[in-house]
Amino acid sequence: MNDQIIEALQAQFGEEGVYGVGESHGILQVTTAVENIVPMIHFLYAHPVFKFQFLTDLAGIHFPEAKGQELGVIYHLHSLENNVRLWIKAYAPIEAPTFPTITGLFATANWMEREAFDFYGILFEGHPNLTRILNMDEMDYHPMRKEYPLEDATRHDKIDELFGR
Amino acid sequence: MSEIALVNSPNVGLDKTQKGGPYVNELSTLNLGPTHPATHGIFQNILTMDGETIVDAEQTVGYIHRAFEKIAERRPFYQITTLTDRMNYCSAPINNMGWHMTVEKLLGIEVPKRAQYMRVIMMELARLTDHIVCNSILAVDTGALTGFLYVYQWREFIYEIYEEMCGARLTTNMGRFGGMERDFTPVAIEKIQKLLKELPAALKEFEGMVMRNRIFMDRTQNVGGISAERALNYGFTGPNLRAAGVDYDVRAMNPYSSYEDFEFDVPVGTKGDTYDRFLVREEEMWQSLRIIQQAMDNLPEGAYHADAPHYYLPDKQDVYHNMEALIYHFKIVMGEIDAPVGEVYHSVEGGNGELGFHLVSDGGRTPYRLKFRRPGFIYYQAFPEMIKGTTLSDAIVTMSSMNVIAGELDT
Numbered sequence: 335m336n337d338q339i340i341e342a343l344q345a346q347f348g349e350e351g352v353y354g355v356g357e358s359h360g361i362l363q364v365t366t367a368v369e370n371i372v373p374m375i376h377f378l379y380a381h382p383v384f385k386f387q388f389l390t391d392l393a394g395i396h397f398p399e400a401k402g403q404e405l406g407v408i409y410h411l412h413s414l415e416n417n418v419r420l421w422i423k424a425y426a427p428i429e430a431p432t433f434p435t436i437t438g439l440f441a442t443a444n445w446m447e448r449e450a451f452d453f454y455g456i457l458f459e460g461h462p463n464l465t466r467i468l469n470m471d472e473m474d475y476h477p478m479r480k481e482y483p484l485e486d487a488t489r490h491d492k493i494d495e496l497f498g499r
Numbered sequence: 500m501s502e503i504a505l506v507n508s509p510n511v512g513l514d515k516t517q518k519g520g521p522y523v524n525e526l527s528t529l530n531l532g533p534t535h536p537a538t539h540g541i542f543q544n545i546l547t548m549d550g551e552t553i554v555d556a557e558q559t560v561g562y563i564h565r566a567f568e569k570i571a572e573r574r575p576f577y578q579i580t581t582l583t584d585r586m587n588y589c590s591a592p593i594n595n596m597g598w599h600m601t602v603e604k605l606l607g608i609e610v611p612k613r614a615q616y617m618r619v620i621m622m623e624l625a626r627l628t629d630h631i632v633c634n635s636i637l638a639v640d641t642g643a644l645t646g647f648l649y650v651y652q653w654r655e656f657i658y659e660i661y662e663e664m665c666g667a668r669l670t671t672n673m674g675r676f677g678g679m680e681r682d683f684t685p686v687a688i689e690k691i692q693k694l695l696k697e698l699p700a701a702l703k704e705f706e707g708m709v710m711r712n713r714i715f716m717d718r719t720q721n722v723g724g725i726s727a728e729r730a731l732n733y734g735f736t737g738p739n740l741r742a743a744g745v746d747y748d749v750r751a752m753n754p755y756s757s758y759e760d761f762e763f764d765v766p767v768g769t770k771g772d773t774y775d776r777f778l779v780r781e782e783e784m785w786q787s788l789r790i791i792q793q794a795m796d797n798l799p800e801g802a803y804h805a806d807a808p809h810y811y812l813p814d815k816q817d818v819y820h821n822m823e824a825l826i827y828h829f830k831i832v833m834g835e836i837d838a839p840v841g842e843v844y845h846s847v848e849g850g851n852g853e854l855g856f857h858l859v860s861d862g863g864r865t866p867y868r869l870k871f872r873r874p875g876f877i878y879y880q881a882f883p884e885m886i887k888g889t890t891l892s893d894a895i896v897t898m899s900s901m902n903v904i905a906g907e908l909d910t
Contacts (some may be wrong), residue, residue: 358841358842359604359605359841359842359844361844387731388731389734390734390855391857391870393857393870395859395868396868408870410844410855410857410872414745421844440734441729441733441880441881442734442880444880445877453568453569466561468560468561468564468909468910469561469564477569484569484570484572
């Protein structure tokens with residue numbers, strides 16, 4: 335099934351549109367460009383065989399080292415009929431982290447996207463109500479980004495060198 | 500802030516003492532929560548009401564947000580178990596085991612059969628407590644307090660079994676990577692047998708009191724319904740999805756921890772209303788008992804944990820007398836053990852649905868990114884759609900039957 339999905343995706347979006355193909359502990363993953371997300375998810379949703387019609391999860395992620403594509407979104411789709419899971423990943427630069435919304439297709443994406451916005455500052459274009467969800471409205475930063483260390487950096491009992499890290 | 504305000508009232512400025520005037524609709528705003536006794540948790544709903552009918556609802560969540568995903572990025576893997584306890588605290592062992600299985604998948608640890616069966620028993624006990632809480636509280640919300648008292652003592656009893664297994668009752672921190680921290684004690688086995696023998700009678704009594712009760716049926720049937728299509732679109736999982744008629748159960752679809760060895764049914768409803776959710780949970784309790792019975796009957800002999808010294812804490816006796824055990828003990832406790840690079844997703848059937856752990860590891864001692872897929876967070880957003888057009892009292896039982904748990908909602 336996984337090979338068929340890749341074949342179909344590459345036929346639809348071209349070899350250059352579907353990259354980073356891999357399998358991690360049984361789950362297929364592909365990476366694509368931001369502008370391909372909505373067409374790809376719609377394609378997989380409407381496909382007569384694959385029927386990826388369940389959005390399991392949507393996770394933001396931050397890679398400060400990857401210049402130009404620091405912020406990412408992982409779409410976790412599940413085809414309940416075939417029992418196949420798929421991760422679609424896309425990345426955008428941190429200066430303009432704009433992704434299209436998929437709330438038009440999945441009602442459940444509403445809060446998931448709000449959560450990704452809240453914690454990573456990822457902007458979902460076209461989202462009906464893109465406001466913070468778990469943090470307070472007055473917060474002026476996006477706390478899950480890697481530049482915000484969890485603990486006070488001046489603490490001396492947790493210096494990594496002392497532990498040979 | 501529980502005030503009733505008039506919104507866009509066309510009656511402002513009118514002389515209300517005058518009789519026989521034209522009837523004008525007035526919408527009022529009602530704050531349900533954040534700390535309302537009937538919502539069983541801290542979340543707010545700002546309801547727009549037309550008389551007693553709900554026109555719209557606006558939800559506010561995050562009152563007990565504790566930044567678990569951020570904290571997890573700084574903690575060694577074994578210390579994250581205590582965070583998972585505090586998500587759905589009504590069925591903490593399921594969360595613990597789900598997390599252990601996620602890490603075991605990443606590390607490639609094979610768990611012995613006995614430990615897998617023990618985990619199944621503990622997870623099903625947790626499901627029992629979860630459903631006992633949800634269903635008996637639903638009965639309380641409709642005015643039937645007695646049934647709640649009868650089954651709640653069995654939840655208490657299951658907590659005693661937890662205590663026997665891990666020393667804790669609510670936030671259990673049960674199990675370890677590679678298996679369980681200790682074998683079943685004779686007392687634990689005795690208690691599980693007692694539960695298997697005596698809980699059915701209590702459950703029957705509860706069902707006899709509530710299930711065909713006219714008042715209960717009137718309060719719950721055709722209330723807060725959702726179609727299968729909308730439920731899937733909203734990402735429903737677990738009993739709430741099955742009540743709508745979709746037989747998706749992670750235990751049956753992607754068996755983990757030897758669930759494929761057991762025979763059990765996946766009950767489904769037809770309408771997806773509050774009564775169906777109640778019935779599905781009731782039937783799942785019977786199925787849980789069935790699974791526990793099978794697991795106890797066929798409990799394999801052997802080790803209760805894997806031979807994974809890098810990740811599994813050695814016996815305390817060995818730590819005092821055995822150099823290697825001391826080294827591993829120190830390294831594990833200090834969180835000095837690196838995990839392999841990888842990305843893994845594992846999901847278990849939690850009390851409320853598919854509880855998923857999406858773990859990205861960069862090879863360090865802590866996760867690079869850990870995303871919890873909390874079923875409660877995902878399906879609670881359908882609440883306004885489900886209560887539109889119903890009354891306030893219907894909204895209360897709908898929320899109760901969805902089993903929205905604030906800890907899970909807000910991580």
